[in-house]
Structures are given as C-alpha cells and as structure tokens.
Amino acid sequence: MAKILAIDVGGTKIAYAVIDENGKFLIEIQRIATPKDIKNLKITFENIIKTFEKEIDAVAFATAGAVNLSNTKVESSTANMPEGYHLIDFSTLTNKPVYVENDANAAAWAEYKVGAAQGENNTITITLGTGVGGGFIVDGKLLRGKSGRGGEVGHIKINSRNRKCTCGRKNCFECYASGTGLKRTAEEIAETNEIFKSGIYKNKNPKDITTYDITEGVKQNDKYSLEVFNIWKQDIITGISGIVNIFDPDSVIISGGMGEYINTEEIQNAVNAQNVVSPVKIKHAKAGNNAGMIGAALLAAEKLLYNKNK
Amino acid sequence: MAKILAIDVGGTKIAYAVIDENGKFLIEIQRIATPKDIKNLKITFENIIKTFEKEIDAVAFATAGAVNLSNTKVESSTANMPEGYHLIDFSTLTNKPVYVENDANAAAWAEYKVGAAQGENNTITITLGTGVGGGFIVDGKLLRGKSGRGGEVGHIKINSRNRKCTCGRKNCFECYASGTGLKRTAEEIAETNEIFKSGIYKNKNPKDITTYDITEGVKQNDKYSLEVFNIWKQDIITGISGIVNIFDPDSVIISGGMGEYINTEEIQNAVNAQNVVSPVKIKHAKAGNNAGMIGAALLAAEKLLYNKNK
Numbered sequence: 107m108a109k110i111l112a113i114d115v116g117g118t119k120i121a122y123a124v125i126d127e128n129g130k131f132l133i134e135i136q137r138i139a140t141p142k143d144i145k146n147l148k149i150t151f152e153n154i155i156k157t158f159e160k161e162i163d164a165v166a167f168a169t170a171g172a173v174n175l176s177n178t179k180v181e182s183s184t185a186n187m188p189e190g191y192h193l194i195d196f197s198t199l200t201n202k203p204v205y206v207e208n209d210a211n212a213a214a215w216a217e218y219k220v221g222a223a224q225g226e227n228n229t230i231t232i233t234l235g236t237g238v239g240g241g242f243i244v245d246g247k248l249l250r251g252k253s254g255r256g257g258e259v260g261h262i263k264i265n266s267r268n269r270k271c272t273c274g275r276k277n278c279f280e281c282y283a284s285g286t287g288l289k290r291t292a293e294e295i296a297e298t299n300e301i302f303k304s305g306i307y308k309n310k311n312p313k314d315i316t317t318y319d320i321t322e323g324v325k326q327n328d329k330y331s332l333e334v335f336n337i338w339k340q341d342i343i344t345g346i347s348g349i350v351n352i353f354d355p356d357s358v359i360i361s362g363g364m365g366e367y368i369n370t371e372e373i374q375n376a377v378n379a380q381n382v383v384s385p386v387k388i389k390h391a392k393a394g395n396n397a398g399m400i401g402a403a404l405l406a407a408e409k410l411l412y413n414k415n416k
Numbered sequence: 417m418a419k420i421l422a423i424d425v426g427g428t429k430i431a432y433a434v435i436d437e438n439g440k441f442l443i444e445i446q447r448i449a450t451p452k453d454i455k456n457l458k459i460t461f462e463n464i465i466k467t468f469e470k471e472i473d474a475v476a477f478a479t480a481g482a483v484n485l486s487n488t489k490v491e492s493s494t495a496n497m498p499e500g501y502h503l504i505d506f507s508t509l510t511n512k513p514v515y516v517e518n519d520a521n522a523a524a525w526a527e528y529k530v531g532a533a534q535g536e537n538n539t540i541t542i543t544l545g546t547g548v549g550g551g552f553i554v555d556g557k558l559l560r561g562k563s564g565r566g567g568e569v570g571h572i573k574i575n576s577r578n579r580k581c582t583c584g585r586k587n588c589f590e591c592y593a594s595g596t597g598l599k600r601t602a603e604e605i606a607e608t609n610e611i612f613k614s615g616i617y618k619n620k621n622p623k624d625i626t627t628y629d630i631t632e633g634v635k636q637n638d639k640y641s642l643e644v645f646n647i648w649k650q651d652i653i654t655g656i657s658g659i660v661n662i663f664d665p666d667s668v669i670i671s672g673g674m675g676e677y678i679n680t681e682e683i684q685n686a687v688n689a690q691n692v693v694s695p696v697k698i699k700h701a702k703a704g705n706n707a708g709m710i711g712a713a714l715l716a717a718e719k720l721l722y723n724k725n726k
Contacts, residue, residue, distance in 0.1 A: 172693075228561055245557060247554075249554055253664055255664045255694055256664035256693065257664075262658030263574055263654045265575055275657075344573050348573050348658070351569070351570075352568060354561020384562065
C-alpha cells in the first residue's frame with residue numbers, strides 16, 4: 107500500500123496529510139499559515155516533508171497556478187503567493203519522488219477516482235468560487251495541453267455584454283459564472299432594471315450588494331435577487347453547453363463554494379436541451395473540500411509508483 | 417505495407433481510393449454520384465469494396481454525422497444523406513476490417529499525421545466551410561467523447577448577438593464563423609451601418625449579398641466589405657481563443673473553403689494576445705481536399721492493423 111504526503115498550497119494556508127493510494131486519509135489534516143516570503147515557504151515545505159519522510163513513498167503538491175509538464179514547477183506565479191514561487195523546483199525538496207499538480211486538475215482527478223464521476227472516463231469538473239476553474243478528464247487521462255496549462259475554462263468567451271475579466275480581456279466565462287460574477291450581475295441589474303426598486307435591497311448602494319445578499323434574497327423569494335440569480339444560472343448554462351458540445355463528456359461535476367447554489371437537475375435539463383451531442387449528467391462534487399489534496403495524492407501514486415498516468 | 421480502401425461519403429459524391437499506411441495514394445481517386453436511397457447506397461458501397469477486396473487489408477469510411485464509439489455506424493443521420501443512413505452497419509459490408517470516422521475528425525488526424533500539425537501531439541483542426549467542423553487531438557489521441565460525438569466546436573456559444581443557428585439554438589460559433597455566417601454578418605451590417613450606403617453593393621438588396629461578394633469586395637478594398645470581413649475575423653478569433661484556453665494546444669489548423677481567406681499570422685497574434693495559456697501556432701491545413709479520406713485510412717491502419725489507437 108503506497109503512502110503519499112499530500113500538501114495543498116493556498117495563499118493563506120498550507121494543508122497537509124498522509125493519504126493512501128485509494129484516497130484514504132492516514133492522518134488528520136494539519137494546517138499552518140502560508141509564509142509570506144519564498145525562503146520561509148521553502149523551509150516550511152522541507153520541514154513538513156522531514157516529519158513524514160521515513161513513512162511515505164512520495165510527496166504530492168496541489169497548488170494554484172500553471173504547473174509544468176514534468177510536474178515539478180509552478181510556471182505562472184499566482185498573485186496571492188510569495189514572489190519567486192515559480193522558481194521553486196519541488197523535485198529538489200526531498201529524495202522521494204515529488205509530483206506537483208494544479209489544484210483544479212487535481213480536484214477533477216479526485217472526482218473521477220473517488221468522487222462523483224467514478225467510472226466515467228470523460229468528465230469535467232468545474233469549480234465555481236471567487237473565480238472559475240476547470241479540470242478535464244479525456245478518455246481516462248487528465249488534459250494538460252502542450253505546456254501543462256490546459257483546462258482554463260474560465261477564459262472561454264460566452265457573450266458580448268462587454269464585462270471586463272480579471273485576466274484583462276472581456277466576456278470570459280469566469281467574470282459571469284463566479285461568485286464575483288454574480289455580484290457584478292447584481293450591480294448591473296440594479297442600475298438598469300426597475301425590478302431593483304421593488305426589491306429588498308432598494309435602499310442599498312448597488313455597489314455594496316454582495317454575493318451573499320443575492321443568495322439570501324433568493325431564499326426570501328425577492329424578485330430582484332431571483333432575476334440576478336437567473337441571469338447567473340443562464341451564463342453558467344451557456345458556458346457548460348459549449349464545453350459539452352466539444353467534449354461529449356459523461357458528466358460535468360460542479361464544485362466550489364458557489365456550486366452549492368446550483369440545482370444540478372435544472373442545469374442538466376437546460377444543457378441537454380441545447381446539446382448537439384448525447385445527453386450529459388450534471389452532478390455536485392463529492393470528493394469534498396480536500397479534493398485537491400486527494401487528487402494530487404492519487405495522481406502521484408499512479409504516476410510515480412505505477413507509471414500509469416505519465 | 418498495409419493497403420486501405422478509403423471511401424469518403426458526401427451528400428452528392430462518393431470518392432474512393434486505395435491508400436497506404438503512410439497516406440500515399442496507390443490508385444487515383446474515383447468519384448461517383450451518391451445514390452438517393454439507402455438500398456442503392458449500400459449496394460454502391462458493396463460494389464466499390466468488391467472491386468478492391470482482394471488487394472486491401474481494411475476499409476475506411478470518412479463521413480458526415482456522429483460516428484459511434486466502435487466506429488461501425490453513423491448514429492445521427494445528416495440532412496443531405498438518404499433516409500436510414502444511420503441504420504447501415506458498415507462492419508457487415510465486407511469480411512475485411514472496417515473503420516468509420518466522422519470526416520472532421522478524420523481530417524484532423526490527417527493534419528496531425530501527414531499535414532500541417534506533424535509531431536504536434538495537441539492540435540485542433542477547424543474547418544470553416546458552409547458550416548464549422550472540428551477535430552481535436554489530445555496527447556496524440558483523437559477526442560471522441562463518451563459516444564463518439566465529441567468535437568462539435570461549431571456549437572460553442574461565442575456572443576449574445578442573438579443570431580439563430582441551424583441547430584435551433586442561438587449564437588453558436590458556426591453561425592458566425594462559417595461562410596454562411598459571413599453572409600449573415602453582411603446582411604446585418606447592411607441594415608444597421610451607414611458604411612453600406614457608400615460601398616460598392618449599395619444598390620443590392622442586402623439579402624442578396626453573397627459570401628463571394630464580400631471576399632471580392634475585400635480584394636477591391638471596399639470599406640463595407642472590409643467591415644463585414646473584420647467582424648467575421650473577430651468572431652473567429654473569439655471562438656479560437658476560448659478553445660485554446662481549454663486545450664493549450666501546440667497548434668490550431670484552419671481548413672475548409674473559407675479558411676483560405678484567413679491570414680493565419682494575424683489570427684495567431686490576436687489569439688495569443690488573449691491567451692492565458694502558452695502561445696499557440698495558427699496554420700493553414702496542408703493535407704488537402706482529401707484529408708478526410710487520408711485520415712480515415714490512417715486511423716483504420718492504426719486501429720485495425722496495429723491496434724494502436726483503440
């Protein structure tokens with residue numbers, strides 16, 4: 107039985123645990139704050155590894171950012187990581203085999219292996235959070251592309267409503283389907299649609315309406331909140347329809363904090379009504395908040411120990 | 417050396433030839449009219465096969481429509497084929513191994529193996545013709561999806577300009593980026609943009625302006641035609657940008673009759689300016705008009721004779 111030390115690297119916290127090749131946690135997850143400078147970040151990684159080095163077969167990292175094809179480096183540093191993060195060669199941190207994977211890719215792998223998409227060789231996991239992430243399994247393999255940067259589903263264009271995305275371009279899926287996208291839709295509707303003035307937030311400055319306000323408003327049956335929420339859902343349907351027509355997948359798995367507000371049956375019916383391919387299943391994620399860690403551990407187990415997913 | 421009888425099935429013509437495993441034509445291409453009823457179509461197939469049966473190792477079909485995963489049937493009949501086309505089990509036409517592939521997929525395989533994308537394991541071929549077709553090579557394998565219907569890139573949504581697509585939905589890539597799309601853009605611009613009245617087609621009914629008119633107008637530097645052509649190019653850039661962000665491919669190969677009007681360098685620069693992944697190459701197709709036949713033959717050779725691309 108292989109034992110993998112899995113380390114999930116986030117901008118504020120680093121989480122780690124030892125996981126077996128079936129995705130079972132052998133120790134409870136530990137968490138520490140992410141150091142603010144690259145030197146201490148590296149020392150932190152080395153110390154975590156040292157603690158478990160004798161009992162493990164490999165080390166797996168799940169991280170934000172684009173990971174290189176040999177799964178040893180993060181090529182594009184993300185804004186909330188210490189400067190120089192892309193310079194770390196993870197393979198030099200220990201003599202054990204090391205495997206680094208983008209967290210959205212790793213989460214998709216976890217859904218495929220131990221989550222909602224088990225046995226489905228063509229499956230896509232879309233993470234709806236502050237941003238929009240994606241991981242694509244094609245014929246039982248993770249889609250990485252020529253450089254390892256594949257899967258950036260948040261940056262397909264879905265309309266021409268002229269909204270600027272954080273990536274600097276316009277009309278990306280992410281700037282509509284994310285939690286931030288919902289908030290921005292709320293602001294736009296407040297400014298252009300009379301329905302706002304009859305809703306429960308009529309005395310609020312539209313700029314101050316939050317994602318939380320809208321999800322709460324929906325619960326209270328507020329017409330303005332429902333209008334905003336419906337547009338958000340339509341934008342999600344538009345994006346998913348497109349990728350389903352390209353991939354003809356068994357399933358699309360919805361994860362992330364905003365994914366909880368999705369009625370998957372409703373989205374499934376709408377997407378299948380727009381498909382030119384065969385019907386797809388839309389499901390909630392099942393691998394949980396630690397899907398990234400689990401997926402990275404499982405990929406490491408396959409790649410490093412059995413050389414299956416090279 | 418394997419010899420494959422390759423048969424390209426179109427709505428008006430059936431073309432066939434014997435091709436070797438390197439894509440070399442061993443006989444000149446023969447062409448006959450496509451019979452209008454299913455019984456005679458089947459007889460025609462059988463007669464073509466009978467002529468070459470003794471000298472060939474396998475039969476490959478390239479056809480419009482969605483092909484099933486076992487590559488023996490066309491599951492969704494296309495409008496211009498005889499009724500009942502989807503009922504033909506191609507594997508029963510002969511005792512030789514038979515391999516059926518969608519023509520856009522087959523063309524992409526030909527570009528990958530003997531065309532513009534040789535050695536590029538992640539490559540997408542987009543066919544711009546009356547419609548828009550696509551074939552995706554991921555990590556050296558053809559993307560088929562769960563049912564064999566994958567690759568329908570013509571039906572990703574790219575904007576919200578509210579144009580109806582032949583598939584019955586709205587705003588699909590196909591209804592903007594195809595030749596028909598160019599014509600429809602021409603009509604819309606004529607109706608809404610003053611520039612039409614100063615152009616060379618000002619005395620024409622906008623409905624009568626053809627795709628050919630616009631490509632000719634561009635050659636004559638007609639401002640209206642240039643405006644229409646620019647919008648068409650932008651729509652193509654929007655669609656390609658999205659799929660590049662998902663696939664992070666080495667290359668996107670542009671084929672089809674309308675592809676000839678594309679300046680690939682211009683599109684490449686525009687797409688790379690919008691990418692969040694690594695730069696992509698955009699190139700014209702090289703495998704020629706018979707790419708579908710060649711690709712089907714090469715796939716048949718790999719699958720049936722060497723069992724490589726199962």
